[in-house]
Amino acid sequence: MPELVFFSGTMDCGKSTLALQIEHNRSARGLQGMIFTRDDRAGEGKLSSRLGLVTDAVEAAEGFDLYAHLVETLSQGGRCDYVIADEAQFLAPEQIDQLARVVDDLELDVFAFGITTDFRSKLFPGSQRLVELADRIEVLQVEALCWCGARATHNARTVGGRMVVEGAQVVVGDVDASSDIGYEVLCRRHHRRRMTAASARAAALSPDVLPVDAGGVRGSAV
Numbered sequence: 389m390p391e392l393v394f395f396s397g398t399m400d401c402g403k404s405t406l407a408l409q410i411e412h413n414r415s416a417r418g419l420q421g422m423i424f425t426r427d428d429r430a431g432e433g434k435l436s437s438r439l440g441l442v443t444d445a446v447e448a449a450e451g452f453d454l455y456a457h458l459v460e461t462l463s464q465g466g467r468c469d470y471v472i473a474d475e476a477q478f479l480a481p482e483q484i485d486q487l488a489r490v491v492d493d494l495e496l497d498v499f500a501f502g503i504t505t506d507f508r509s510k511l512f513p514g515s516q517r518l519v520e521l522a523d524r525i526e527v528l529q530v531e532a533l534c535w536c537g538a539r540a541t542h543n544a545r546t547v548g549g550r551m552v553v554e555g556a557q558v559v560v561g562d563v564d565a566s567s568d569i570g571y572e573v574l575c576r577r578h579h580r581r582r583m584t585a586a587s588a589r590a591a592a593l594s595p596d597v598l599p600v601d602a603g604g605v606r607g608s609a610v
């Protein structure tokens with residue numbers, strides 16, 4: 389029975405890597421996939437992983453009909469055995485409905501990958517629709533970690549290392565510290581307290597802060 393599967397997790401937990409692995413394993417067995425993406429960091433029409441792998445993909449921009457694209461491909465004699473959609477949080481709810489229709493009417497497996505919540509811990513509309521429609525939701529098993537060592541469950545947007553809570557929902561970016569506007573994955577506790585690695589470091593160095601005992605950051609009051 390074909391399925392719509394939503395592989396979800398924070399940024400940097402290996403979603404695109406898994407998408408590329410699924411693609412590799414299936415194409416190695418002679419299957420032909422259709423790969424969609426939207427606003428990948430590597431540029432238009434690319435699906436990229438931080439492990440360095442990248443593949444071409446169809447850019448599912450605003451207004452693009454994923455179901456119609458597949459029907460047209462098939463009606464022109466093209467082949468498609470399964471569908472991958474990366475950065476699915478950026479898709480509009482109606483585009484997620486189109487993916488569900490691909491499963492139900494074209495009887496193809498659809499593997500969608502995306503973050504569930506934005507920097508304010510609010511659902512992206514595309515992710516909300518996936519939660520509503522998916523046959524299965526899989527949370528990635530490789531844990532991204534907060535600076536404190538706990539499992540990271542939330543995405544923070546940072547400006548100069550400080551977490552911000554104002555701004556557009558969509559700003560393409562990365563978790564490396566090289567750009568002024570970036571992202572950092574945090575546990576809920578530190579997301580709620582807006583405590584990034586940089587602000588925790590600054591607080592630890594501040595003379596206003598009482599010394600932390602030998603228990604380290606996990607045992608501290610942050």
Ligand SMILES: Nc1ncnc2c1ncn2[C@@H]1O[C@H](COP(=O)(O)OP(=O)(O)O)[C@@H](O)[C@H]1O
Pocket residue numbers: 397398399400401402403404405406436437438439530532
């Ligand atoms: N230099 C590295 N060596 C080993 N693993 C790495 C390296 N850089 C990144 N990774 C792995 O890649 C993961 C990010 O993969 P990616 O598919 O780009 O994530 P996502 O699509 O979820 O944002 C990291 O969580 C880490 O496990």
Ligand SMILES: Cc1cn([C@H]2C[C@H](O)[C@@H](COP(=O)(O)O)O2)c(=O)[nH]c1=O
Pocket residue numbers: 398399400403404427429502503505506507508543544545557558559560561562571
């Ligand atoms: C939290 C958050 C993220 N984004 C962007 C940043 C990246 O370009 C992608 C996530 O990609 P990844 O492969 O999962 O790392 O989403 C955004 O636009 N808005 C946000 O709130």
